[in-house]
Amino acid sequence: MAFQDPSLAHEACGSCPIRARAVCARCDEDELGRLERIKSYRSYAAGQTIVSAGERMEFVGSVVSGVAALSHTMEDGRRQMVGLLLPSDFAGRPGRSRAAYDVIAIADLVLCCFRRRAFEDLLAATPNLARRLLDMALDELDAAREWHLLLGRKTAREKVASLLRIIARRGGGAAGPGRPATTIDLPLTREQMADYLALTLETVSRQITGLRRDRLIAVTGRRGVTVLDMAGLAQAAGEEREGGYPV
C-alpha cells in the first residue's frame, strides 16, 4: 500500500529537485499553481507493486526520487522489463485509465501524482504541459527504439556492457573525458538486469565476471561497479559512436 508522505505533502514545486526536467518543466508560475492544486505525493518501498497490468490507475505522475520498472509478464512466467523510470520520468498515460504494464518500485520511490482526469483537463488547456509531455514521449520512443537494437542484435556481453554504460552516464554524473574511473551504484539486482536485457541472471553474472576479468570494470560487493576503462567498455558494448548525432 502506498502511503502519503507527510514530509513531502506540501513541498513547493519551486524547490522540487526534478523541476527542470519533469513534465512541468515548461510551465510558468501560474500553470505550476494549477498543477500544485491537483498533486499529491506517494511513497513506495523497494519491491512494492504500484499497479499491475490491467488495473485501474487513477493518477499519473512523475518520479521524484528512486527507481521504478515497467514490465510485461507472459502467462507462462516469462518476463520482460520494458522501461526504467528514473527521477523526472513520467508514469501513466493520459487518456487511459488502466495500466498497460506492471509498475514496480525497484528502489524506494517517491511519486508526484496528479489525479488523472484533472491532469487530462489541464493538459488540454496548457500547451506548455502538452508540449513537454510530447517531447518526453518522443525521447522515450527514441530510447525504446534504441533498445530494440540491443534486444534484437546484441550479444550477452554487449548487452551487459551497454547497460553499465547507460547507468554510468545517468547515475555517475561526474564522469567525463578527464575521469577514467567512474564508480556507480547499481540500482538493479542481477535478476532485474536480466529482465531488462532479456537474459537470464546466470548469463548476466557470467558477463560481469568476463568484463571484470578483462579489466574493464571492478566489482565491489553486490552493487558497486567501477568502470576502469570507459572506452573499452564502449567497445565491448558494440557502440558505434560516442555521442549520437549532432542536432
Place this chain on the structure above:
Amino acid sequence: MAFQDPSLAHEACGSCPIRARAVCARCDEDELGRLERIKSYRSYAAGQTIVSAGERMEFVGSVVSGVAALSHTMEDGRRQMVGLLLPSDFAGRPGRSRAAYDVIAIADLVLCCFRRRAFEDLLAATPNLARRLLDMALDELDAAREWHLLLGRKTAREKVASLLRIIARRGGGAAGPGRPATTIDLPLTREQMADYLALTLETVSRQITGLRRDRLIAVTGRRGVTVLDMAGLAQAAGEEREGGYPV
C-alpha cells in the same frame, strides 16, 4: 531521388484517405488550411532510401500510401528494423533536424510532407495538432514496448506468428470473428521480416514452413499468406489475451 507526384500535388486534405487517422485528424478546416499551405507530396519507389541515419531531414510528414521502415545498422553490418510506417503513420521528429535511423521505402510510397520549421511553428500554435501528435507518439511508445517483449522473450515461432497476426489485423481488414480464413499480402520479404523480428531469413523461412505444416496458415506464392486458424495462430504467437485491456 524523390520526385513530386503531379497527380497528387494539389490533392485536397478533405478527401485524403488518411484524414481520419493522421497527425491532422483533430484539425478543423482552418487549421487544415494552414497545413495545406506548407505541404507537398513526395513519392518513392520500393527499395529507395528516404534518408540515412545522421542526414539532415528538412521535412516531416505522414505516410499516405505504401510502407516504410525505420532501421538501425551497426558498423559490423548487423541490422535491426525498429519501426514500420504504414499509411497515416508519422515520419520525422519535430525539434530535430537529423534522422536518427535509416528510413527506407519498402513498398512504393507516397509521403505528405511538411517543411520542418514551418510545421514546428504550426505545432506550437495549434493544440489540436500537438495533441494528436502526442497521442500518436504514446501509441507508438506502447507498440515499441510491446515489441520489447517479442524481441526479448519470444521464440522464433512465436515471433513469426506474432508478426503475421499484426499484419493480418492491420492489412486484412475484413477479418472478423465470423471469418475464419483471412488472406494477407505480405508487404515484407523474408529478409525484411527477419530484420524486424531479429532473426535470420533462414529461420523466418523455417518457421513459416512450420506454421504451414501445422495447418495454421497456407502460403501462396511469395507474398500470399492465408490464415487458416486464427486462434491457433494466436496461441502460436504466445498471446495471452485476444484484445488487450478495456479502457
Place this chain on the structure above:
DNA sequence: CGACGTGTTGATTCCTGTCAATACTCGTGG
C-alpha cells in the same frame, strides 16, 4: 553463528545462426 536471499560457477542441452546447396517466382526476351 546460522540462515536466507543473492550472486557465482559448472555441466549440459537446445535453439538459432551460419554456411551451403537447391528450388521456386516472376519478369524479360527470344
Place this chain on the structure above:
DNA sequence: CCACGAGTATTGACAGGAATCAACACGTCG
C-alpha cells in the same frame, strides 16, 4: 508461349551462444 536468369525462398548440416539445471559461495541480518 516458353526459356532463361536474377532475385528470393526453402531446406539441410553443423556450430555456437545462451538457457537450463544444479551446486556452491558470499554477505547481510537476525
